[in-house]
Amino acid sequence: MNPTDTTATAQHSDDEFLASLRLDQSYTEAAVGVRKVLGTVPVRKPNRTDFFRVHPTHSLDCFCVELKEEREVYFITPALAQFVAEFCEPVRLRLCVSRQKVAFLWPIKLPREDRRVDEWRKSAAEAAHLAESKWIRLAPDMHLGAYQTFEAVADLGDPVWPSESWIEVVKIALRDRRIDSEDHAVIRQLLGHA
Amino acid sequence: MTVAADLAALDRFREVWLMDFEFVAAPGERPDPICCVARELRSGREVRLWDEELRASRSPVPADALLVVYYAPAELGCFLALGWPMPAAVLDLYAEFRNFANGRDGALGIRGASLLAALAHFGLTHLDPDQKAGWRDRILQGRPYSGEDQAGILDYCASDVRALAHLLPALAARLHSRPKWIEHALLRGRYMRAVATMEHRGVPVDAPLLHQLSAHWEEIKVELIHTICADYPIFEGTSLRMALFERWLIEQGIAWPRTESGRLSVSEDNFKTMAKAHPIVAPIREVRDSLAKLRLTDLAVGRDGRNRTMLSPLRARSGRNAPSASRFIFGPSVWLRSLIKPEPGRALAYIDFSSQEIGIAAALSGDSAMLRAYQSGDPYLAFAVDAGLAPAGATKATHKAVRDRCKALVLGTLYGMQEKTLAGNLNAPTAEARALLQAHRRTYSRFWQWSQAAIDTAMLRGHLDTTFGWRLHITGDTKATSLLNHPMQSNGAEMLRLACCFLVDAGVELCAPVHDAVLIEAPVGEMDAAVAEAQRQMRRAARIVTGGVEIGTEAEIVRYPDRYSDPRGVDMWRRVVALLDRLEVAAA
Numbered sequence A: 001m002n003p004t005d006t007t008a009t010a011q012h013s014d015d016e017f018l019a020s021l022r023l024d025q026s027y028t029e030a031a032v033g034v035r036k037v038l039g040t041v042p043v044r045k046p047n048r049t050d051f052f053r054v055h056p057t058h059s060l061d062c063f064c065v066e067l068k069e070e071r072e073v074y075f076i077t078p079a080l081a082q083f084v085a086e087f088c089e090p091v092r093l094r095l096c097v098s099r100q101k102v103a104f105l106w107p108i109k110l111p112r113e114d115r116r117v118d119e120w121r122k123s124a125a126e127a128a129h130l131a132e133s134k135w136i137r138l139a140p141d142m143h144l145g146a147y148q149t150f151e152a153v154a155d156l157g158d159p160v161w162p163s164e165s166w167i168e169v170v171k172i173a174l175r176d177r178r179i180d181s182e183d184h185a186v187i188r189q190l191l192g193h194a
Numbered sequence B: 001m002t003v004a005a006d007l008a009a010l011d012r013f014r015e016v017w018l019m020d021f022e023f024v025a026a027p028g029e030r031p032d033p034i035c036c037v038a039r040e041l042r043s044g045r046e047v048r049l050w051d052e053e054l055r056a057s058r059s060p061v062p063a064d065a066l067l068v069v070y071y072a073p074a075e076l077g078c079f080l081a082l083g084w085p086m087p088a089a090v091l092d093l094y095a096e097f098r099n100f101a102n103g104r105d106g107a108l109g110i111r112g113a114s115l116l117a118a119l120a121h122f123g124l125t126h127l128d129p130d131q132k133a134g135w136r137d138r139i140l141q142g143r144p145y146s147g148e149d150q151a152g153i154l155d156y157c158a159s160d161v162r163a164l165a166h167l168l169p170a171l172a173a174r175l176h177s178r179p180k181w182i183e184h185a186l187l188r189g190r191y192m193r194a195v196a197t198m199e200h201r202g203v204p205v206d207a208p209l210l211h212q213l214s215a216h217w218e219e220i221k222v223e224l225i226h227t228i229c230a231d232y233p234i235f236e237g238t239s240l241r242m243a244l245f246e247r248w249l250i251e252q253g254i255a256w257p258r259t260e261s262g263r264l265s266v267s268e269d270n271f272k273t274m275a276k277a278h279p280i281v282a283p284i285r286e287v288r289d290s291l292a293k294l295r296l297t298d299l300a301v302g303r304d305g306r307n308r309t310m311l312s313p314l315r316a317r318s319g320r321n322a323p324s325a326s327r328f329i330f331g332p333s334v335w336l337r338s339l340i341k342p343e344p345g346r347a348l349a350y351i352d353f354s355s356q357e358i359g360i361a362a363a364l365s366g367d368s369a370m371l372r373a374y375q376s377g378d379p380y381l382a383f384a385v386d387a388g389l390a391p392a393g394a395t396k397a398t399h400k401a402v403r404d405r406c407k408a409l410v411l412g413t414l415y416g417m418q419e420k421t422l423a424g425n426l427n428a429p430t431a432e433a434r435a436l437l438q439a440h441r442r443t444y445s446r447f448w449q450w451s452q453a454a455i456d457t458a459m460l461r462g463h464l465d466t467t468f469g470w471r472l473h474i475t476g477d478t479k480a481t482s483l484l485n486h487p488m489q490s491n492g493a494e495m496l497r498l499a500c501c502f503l504v505d506a507g508v509e510l511c512a513p514v515h516d517a518v519l520i521e522a523p524v525g526e527m528d529a530a531v532a533e534a535q536r537q538m539r540r541a542a543r544i545v546t547g548g549v550e551i552g553t554e555a556e557i558v559r560y561p562d563r564y565s566d567p568r569g570v571d572m573w574r575r576v577v578a579l580l581d582r583l584e585v586a587a588a
Helices: A003-020 A078-087 A119-130 A166-174 A185-190 B008-012 B051-056 B072-082 B093-101 B115-121 B129-141 B147-175 B181-201 B207-231 B242-252 B268-277 B279-293 B334-339 B356-365 B368-375 B379-386 B400-414 B419-426 B430-443 B445-461 B486-505 B524-546 B567-587
Strands: A052-067 A072-076 A088-098 A103-109 A136-141 A146-151 B016-024 B032-040 B046-050 B066-069 B089-092 B346-353 B463-465 B471-473 B509-514 B517-523 B553-559
Touching: A003 B524, A052 A078, A052 A136, A052 A166, A052 A185, A072 A078, A078 A088, A078 A185, A088 A166, A103 A119, A103 A166, A119 A136, A119 A146, B008 B181, B016 B072, B016 B129, B016 B147, B032 B051, B032 B072, B032 B147, B046 B051, B046 B147, B066 B072, B066 B147, B072 B089, B072 B181, B089 B093, B089 B181, B093 B115, B093 B147, B093 B181, B115 B147, B129 B147, B181 B486, B181 B509, B207 B279, B207 B334, B207 B567, B268 B279, B268 B419, B279 B567, B334 B567, B346 B356, B346 B486, B346 B509, B346 B524, B356 B368, B356 B400, B356 B445, B356 B486, B356 B524, B368 B379, B368 B445, B379 B400, B379 B430, B400 B419, B400 B430, B419 B430, B430 B445, B445 B463, B445 B486, B463 B486, B486 B509, B486 B517, B486 B524, B517 B524, B524 B553
Parallel strands: B016 B066, B066 B089
Antiparallel strands: A052 A072, A052 A088, A088 A103, A136 A146, B016 B032, B032 B046, B346 B517, B346 B553, B463 B471, B509 B517
């Protein structure tokens, strides 16, 4: 063995020894037991500047009560809706996620048989259908009298959905927006009892 | 846990020697050993060597023994000065005390990293600090020493060795449970040998020119300030006028950060950041922060024309070296680096890791997209293409502007740069900076996930370790954002330490470490081979630290009679030399 071979062998042995001293740097989340907790799920229309996707199956039809003065929206069980029927709107809650990975519920107002066709509702429903497979953004167009949809041309990849179940997402989103008793402050307010 | 159990890791060594030297060292000179005391830990056998006796003796530490010292570069510098062979295994209690305290010095009430500070922290008794200072003063006064001095200095030296015998188990008790602690500690000791070698060799500088500059420095400094001020219509005399500065910034199209109250931020840190982003600002920074404070006589240059100073290894939180900014030739303003010059027949090479932090981030996070971008050789342009900001096939020439933007983004994100700062650096709207940051997060999502996991790990476990166990402790004062860059910085420091060990072992003449680079020297005819070997050893170090990924290097060779120069300081150096020539002619 010549000196060069001896040096190479010594270095190889040194390298193997040093490699055995390495401490793991992967910081895998399992190692420290950290997972992202979904604590807040806004219920709102998509922001006009955000591209978003709509989950193809996660949806829930229900009634909402909108307090326009207070800019607050509440969701009411069908059994209670009869008490405040004139204030109730049928809506479909769709699970959405933005490019910034923010999950939110979009309450899309459903058409009502007792009213003429509303282009706002129709265009929103069509946009939601498109967003099941495409990244879009939505902007109200007052001149058009409907929502204008903009589809991203670039391939923005697949959306990242919350790991929580659909039921859990709904519970988180509606936890302080549910009207589930006749005695609820909103019902009392609407009926003039408070 | 008993002391014996704590020290069981040392059983692999037949002998363990505690040692301390007393020496004098004028600025820039190698240490001149006065005496040493060595004591074998288990047998208690003690050796005292005084001056001539020291020079006539061989090292009392057998080749296969473990040497335990406090701040090994100083002690090993004495080994080199005496021509003694370096010990094979070194345990530096300074390094281990730093590793014990790093990040929590304040919380533990630790002041500094001296032997006294370490002993005080563990409540160990030692010489009275005043008595210690008294003997240090006497040693520094130099020869001749009386018989009384000799006895007193040797006793004082022996008291430091006794202190080591108490400090060793105290530190071992706190560190031995860390994974692979003793192996990592010995690796740090190995680096201390490399540091001693570098401090012994030093960096060759143009000493005659330095003396000329020093002789005229006060005049040159005043002239420099005046010429720069004349070139920039923002000064009245030598004072910066904010209204003029604001108008000038608008003319230059530079978005300058402001304070909470809305005023232009003129802090030293801000000038430093802005000078990097906008080179036109650099001379203003020189006038404000650098020139007035610069004292050339502080540079530690020995009679042999070489700059030598304590490299202060492991002094920074990241584990990087922190040599004195005024005494180390790479410390003050970059234009002073033009004083670095090889000796006749010799050459120097500055070899740095290419985009080291990006390579480490890609390798350790396992982000394949980022790794591909790094391995493309131009991670900034590769990011632009991956993020859809430039078309496939774009080059540095065809897409310079977008590449420059992506460079600022890619480097900034490693430090957790936020949209407003990035917008300032890019001179772009905040919305554009925000879009770029979002593009980075999307393109390198695996890296971001890893980065957050590193912070979570640190906050949950209370510490963050490098590949070889350099630990940063987390306290209530630790800001999570300050942790973002830590894995890259601290593992980069590990990489350079390992590279220095390999270079010294391979016989490369290593002069100094400079952040993520090294300066080496060789005879002119052998420099190409030396650079090739050095680059091979640096790639080797990178592979080990990253777990298999190679980090490339770039080398710049300077052959006598040329001098080294940093591109950032060329303009300033020319100004200085022109002024010096004028003053020399006027004086002639």
